Amino acid sequence: MASKFDLVVLNGKVVTASDICDYCIGIKDGKIQTLAESFSEDEIAGAEVIDAEGAYVMPGGIDAHVHLCQDLKTGPHGLGGECADNFETGSRSAVAGGTTTIITFATQTRGEEDRSLIKVVESYNARAEETGSYVDYGFHIIIVRNDADVLETELPILKKDWGISSCKLFLTYETQRLTDSQLLDVMWAARKNSITTMIHAENGDMIAWLTQKLEEKGMNAPYYHALSRPPLVEGEATNRAIALAQLIQNPILFVHVGSALGAANVRRAQNMGLPVYAETCPQYFHLTWNDLKRFHSPTCFENSKMICSPPPPPDASDQEDLFVGLHNGTFTIYSSDHCPFRYNDPHGKASGVLEHAKSMEGESPHACDDLHDLLTRKEGSFKLIPNGIPGVETRLPLLYSGALSTGRISPQRFVELTSTNPAKLYGLYPKKGTLMPGSDADLVIWHPEKTFEPFHLTNAQLHHNVDYTPYEGFKMLNWPRYTILRGKVMWANGKILGKVRDGQYVKRGPSQLSQGLPGADRDPRRVAAWLYE
Numbered sequence: 001m002a003s004k005f006d007l008v009v010l011n012g013k014v015v016t017a018s019d020i021c022d023y024c025i026g027i028k029d030g031k032i033q034t035l036a037e038s039f040s041e042d043e044i045a046g047a048e049v050i051d052a053e054g055a056y057v058m059p060g061g062i063d064a065h066v067h068l069c070q071d072l073k074t075g076p077h078g079l080g081g082e083c084a085d086n087f088e089t090g091s092r093s094a095v096a097g098g099t100t101t102i103i104t105f106a107t108q109t110r111g112e113e114d115r116s117l118i119k120v121v122e123s124y125n126a127r128a129e130e131t132g133s134y135v136d137y138g139f140h141i142i143i144v145r146n147d148a149d150v151l152e153t154e155l156p157i158l159k160k161d162w163g164i165s166s167c168k169l170f171l172t173y174e175t176q177r178l179t180d181s182q183l184l185d186v187m188w189a190a191r192k193n194s195i196t197t198m199i200h201a202e203n204g205d206m207i208a209w210l211t212q213k214l215e216e217k218g219m220n221a222p223y224y225h226a227l228s229r230p231p232l233v234e235g236e237a238t239n240r241a242i243a244l245a246q247l248i249q250n251p252i253l254f255v256h257v258g259s260a261l262g263a264a265n266v267r268r269a270q271n272m273g274l275p276v277y278a279e280t281c282p283q284y285f286h287l288t289w290n291d292l293k294r295f296h297s298p299t300c301f302e303n304s305k306m307i308c309s310p311p312p313p314p315d316a317s318d319q320e321d322l323f324v325g326l327h328n329g330t331f332t333i334y335s336s337d338h339c340p341f342r343y344n345d346p347h348g349k350a351s352g353v354l355e356h357a358k359s360m361e362g363e364s365p366h367a368c369d370d371l372h373d374l375l376t377r378k379e380g381s382f383k384l385i386p387n388g389i390p391g392v393e394t395r396l397p398l399l400y401s402g403a404l405s406t407g408r409i410s411p412q413r414f415v416e417l418t419s420t421n422p423a424k425l426y427g428l429y430p431k432k433g434t435l436m437p438g439s440d441a442d443l444v445i446w447h448p449e450k451t452f453e454p455f456h457l458t459n460a461q462l463h464h465n466v467d468y469t470p471y472e473g474f475k476m477l478n479w480p481r482y483t484i485l486r487g488k489v490m491w492a493n494g495k496i497l498g499k500v501r502d503g504q505y506v507k508r509g510p511s512q513l514s515q516g517l518p519g520a521d522r523d524p525r526r527v528a529a530w531l532y533e
């Protein structure tokens with residue numbers, strides 16, 4: 001007789017976004033079938049058994065901000081860095097850190113060959129299919145131009161055929177940013193297709209102007225990257241984008257919000273009843289400007305390992321404000337913004353030294369007999385360092401150690417931020433993001449706190465293809481013990497057990513978060529009622 005379950009998880013403290021209960025979970029055909037206080041011997045006969053030993057059992061992490069296989073043009077004039085992680089290594093790192101679904105980016109460029117968004121998505125999907133993935137994955141589409149015909153004809157196809165219900169737009173980076181009028185065009189087209197607009201909100205002109213002033217004073221070291229992007233840069237851009245979204249009446253999500261000012265603007269918009277959401281990331285809770293100064297010297301480049309945009313907040317008092325937002329719902333989701341540039345690599349952080357030397361001396365220093373030597377000897381320039389830091393694997397353990405263990409957030413809020421809300425925001429719920437009968441059996445099971453030995457993180461323990469972690473030496477108070485993808489144990493007790501072809505592409509529906517908010521038809525603030533008719 002066929003067994004009732006394929007896999008059972010016994011003795012778990014099962015956490016959803018709303019509840020915690022001592023439950024056992026029965027899994028069949030990749031789906032959660034039953035939650036019960038106990039199972040009889042007969043019921044579990046023939047099933048694989050995991051004893052959670054009283055530890056938290058949560059829905060698998062959904063990381064909705066992961067850069068893989070992408071050439072990221074985050075420097076001036078489109079200078080970019082190369083992603084060191086492909087779908088194999090990036091998803092391996094995800095699964096080892098308790099994440100079962102990632103949403104990555106398919107990125108349009110301004111080249112004519114990238115006019116078609118569908119072709120862009122096909123090209124990125126081919127990169128995923130080439131290696132396979134250890135976790136389920138989807139795409140956001142990054143749109144950097146406002147071709148009316150493409151938006152009109154292709155967004156519906158992306159939505160219907162690919163299940164892509166979110167696009168990311170930039171207010172900074174020369175080769176990606178859109179003007180306000182272009183933003184309105186794309187947001188309008190997105191609204192017609194129930195596509196959520198994600199916004200990278202930094203004022204590109206402020207950054208360029210401040211960068212020039214810093215350069216004139218010879219302030220080039222990595223630390224000055226933060227000074228080129230004070231919180232006002234995000235403050236201005238969030239305010240502006242909120243006004244644009246209010247005009248268009250379409251939900252927006254601010255990606256990687258890192259300042260108290262940005263969070264306050266989001267909160268104000270939410271209090272007005274606008275469908276404005278915000279993502280934040282570990283770097284804004286675990287790093288400050290001080291970390292960018294840790295090794296501060298004109299010829300020490302180590303601090304480039306902490307460079308991301310927006311930068312970490314100035315100090316601990318800003319972080320306190322961000323913690324309030326994490327707690328009170330201002331932040332909707334918590335993602336990694338995993339951006340896998342290597343340090344000791346001419347196409348990674350080291351390009352800040354090599355390109356600077358080239359611009360000063362007219363030629364590249366002899367790359368790279370000993371790049372490491374060069375990195376400790378030569379001055380670099382912050383403006384030439386690719387923006388972004390790795391973190392897909394450390395996302396959940398850092399939130400556990402920094403916020404859950406310390407009582408700053410509840411286990412339910414942990415689940416809401418890391419799984420349930422990303423699923424709802426990006427149209428994956430309740431297939432993903434919860435532990436209801438019928439949901440995909442995507443689980444992360446932690447170690448029982450009583451028996452877990454805290455440890456100090458080293459990059460060698462991680463599974464990405466990056467040669468550093470910004471969290472080297474951080475004390476970890478727990479780590480995922482099991483990661484289960486659609487009923488298959490992918491990661492257990494420090495070992496990858498799954499296969500790189502186990503992950504599947506996931507099609508997504510419209511956002512499920514903005515239902516019930518005041519509709520555009522009522523236009524209570526008289527923005528432009530005639531527009532929505």
Ligand SMILES: NC(=O)NCCC(=O)O
Nearest residue numbers: 308309310337339387388
């Ligand atoms: N956030 C960051 O510094 N890098 C990733 C690319 C982006 O800016 O969105």
Ligand SMILES: [Zn+2]
Nearest residue numbers: 200255256309
């Ligand atoms: Zn961004």
